[in-house]
Amino acid sequence: MSSTEEKLKIVSLDVKDIRFPTSLQADGSDAMHTDPDYSCAYVTIKLHSGLEGDGLTFTCGRGTEIVVQAAKSMAPLVVGQIVTDIYKDFATFWRSLTSESQMRWIGPEKGAVHLATAAIINALWDLWGKLIKKPVWRLLADLDPEVLLSVIDFRYVTNCITKAEALELLKQGQVGKEERIKQLMETGYPCYTTQAGWLGYSDEKIRELAQKYLDMGYTVFKVKVGKNLQDDIKRCELLRSIIGYDRTLMVDANQVWEVQEAIDWMKELAPFKPLWIEEPTSPDDVLGHAEIAKALKPYGIGVATGEQCCNRVLFKQFLQAQALEFCQVDSARIGGVNEILSVYLMAKKMGVKVCPHAGGVGLCEMVQHLQMWDFVALSGTSEGRVVEFVDQQHEHFVNPCVIKNAHYMAPTAPGYNTTMKPESIAAYVYPDGSEWESMFAKGLFHDPRKDTGF
Structure with missing residues (x-):
């Protein structure tokens, strides 16, 4: 492995459960979701060079821990990869996550396992933008149509749109x-x-x-x-x-x-x-x-x-x-x-x-x-x-x-705008964040760490 490849090697995939107490003010409330606590499973993918990409998938509070665990279960499929090799054949890598022969059973391509896939994939796009110093919208717009198509898995949708039809649409879009x-x-x-x-x-x-x-x-x-x-x-x-x-x-x-x-x-x-x-x-x-x-x-x-x-x-x-x-x-x-x-x-x-x-x-x-x-x-x-x-x-x-x-307004910062502030993570990581500690102490929420079992 060359020194350049070594720097581009994925060395870790970290996942955090981040939650905000939006239910206290009825923010986000609707007929089905009456008391949501806006939350996310937050993925950070780190390269050997130290560069990080951050991605997330949105949740409503309870159950975020399930998505977090699903992302952790997929980490072995990501860690150790050379990130530029992923981008060269992104559709194949995407399918390797969604069609892993055993994990696919608990989807397939739906539910917690697919939400976890989204968080990981979003982190990789954030990382790609940071690597080439472009916001993701511009990264996408600057890709040649043939290259853009190489990131998409067309399995199961070719009776609606073929690669050839998609290519023609993208060429027209130029x-x-x-x-x-x-x-x-x-x-x-x-x-x-x-x-x-x-x-x-x-x-x-x-x-x-x-x-x-x-x-x-x-x-x-x-x-x-x-x-x-x-x-x-x-x-x-x-x-x-x-x-x-x-x-x-x-x-x-x-x-x-x-x-x-x-x-x-x-x-x-x-x-x-x-x-x-x-x-x-x-x-x-x-x-x-x-x-x-x-x-x-x-x-x-x-x-x-x-x-x-x-x-x-x-x-x-x-x-x-x-x-x-x-x-x-x-x-x-x-x-x-x-x-x-x-x-x-x-x-x-x-x-x-x-x-x-x-x-x-x-x-x-x-x-x-x-x-x-x-x-x-x-x-x-x-x-x-x-x-x-x-x-x-x-x-x-x-x-x-x-x-x-x-x-x-069009973003100008490299990446996918998904990097959270360290102080926000420290305050709202669940259940150990400082804001959650405070709310547990005030009796506003139940502290799950006090549960001893079912």
């Missing part, structure tokens, strides 16, 4: 790319806010936050629904009274309804002119979503889903069944950047807009890169597209996302 990069650097990419719409917020808080974000230049708002119809009507009335009808409103049920219930409920909310209903039923119910989409089309309401689609195969089926109008990829739900790229390509071919989910720990930081790459090198437009923004936990990152005039 036209006008430099002009779009210039535009992106100047104005950024449009976003919407969910911050004023959490289900656990009082009317007073919703009113205050809606006005705050309206004054900040936001024109697109999302509100949580699904627990009580009359409350939803009042909440939509409240939002419309503040933002008016010349701005955009979306609603999000977070999977709580039956199919017919979703149709009936949304007919009652139709007077408020929502652009979309998000996750109206089970995230795995392709045909249910298709039925809802068909029933609501005459009302001008689209269906949006994807934040809990477990892999590219499920996205393929949603797209083929015309079960969604807005494709909501999540940067940490499926297997990291590599798999997400295949979803963007399928959506492009099928003519479906991608409007990514974000908001949880680090999701805004990551997803901005994906959508900016799409704008620059694939779709070539931001028309009809918008990225979610939730103003939480950004202060814990070394290079947090930057919002100006309701636009994500």
Whole structure:
């Protein structure tokens, strides 16, 4: 092994359970997730040279320890590799994680093991960006189309899009790319806010936050629904009274309804002119979503889903069944950047807009890169597209996302914006962080270290 290869050898993969007590203020609350503590399994991959890449996958508190253990179980597949060899044939490496002959059984390509895969893959992309001193969106945009395709595992989706079709789309995306990069650097990419719409917020808080974000230049708002119809009507009335009808409103049920219930409920909310209903039923119910989409089309309401689609195969089926109008990829739900790229390509071919989910720990930081790459090198437009923004936990990152005039500004720091501040890790690592020690002492949360067994 040469000295250069030795420096590029992966010598460790560390995983931490990082949690924030967002349930105390009802931040992030919706009809399904009533008391989330925004959290993440946080992976750090270290090279022999000392350079580190950081990646994460978002969780809601309890259960993060399971994802952490899954990532630790995959570490032997990563440690000892020469990182540049991974990048030369990234699709093959990705498949080695998702198709490990025994671990695959507890997925396959879904659940905790796939969330762990996302954290590891995201860390490798952060490391790649740092190695070549580029933000990930620019790394992706600068890759030759053939090289970009080499990071994607097309298994199971070739009946929707072939490599040849994907290559043609990427070649078309090269036209006008430099002009779009210039535009992106100047104005950024449009976003919407969910911050004023959490289900656990009082009317007073919703009113205050809606006005705050309206004054900040936001024109697109999302509100949580699904627990009580009359409350939803009042909440939509409240939002419309503040933002008016010349701005955009979306609603999000977070999977709580039956199919017919979703149709009936949304007919009652139709007077408020929502652009979309998000996750109206089970995230795995392709045909249910298709039925809802068909029933609501005459009302001008689209269906949006994807934040809990477990892999590219499920996205393929949603797209083929015309079960969604807005494709909501999540940067940490499926297997990291590599798999997400295949979803963007399928959506492009099928003519479906991608409007990514974000908001949880680090999701805004990551997803901005994906959508900016799409704008620059694939779709070539931001028309009809918008990225979610939730103003939480950004202060814990070394290079947090930057919002100006309701636009994500293009990141310039190398990597994937996923490196957390050491002091934040020390404070919120679970259960031994200083902030958790304090909350346990105050009786705000149960201390799991006192459990003696089942």
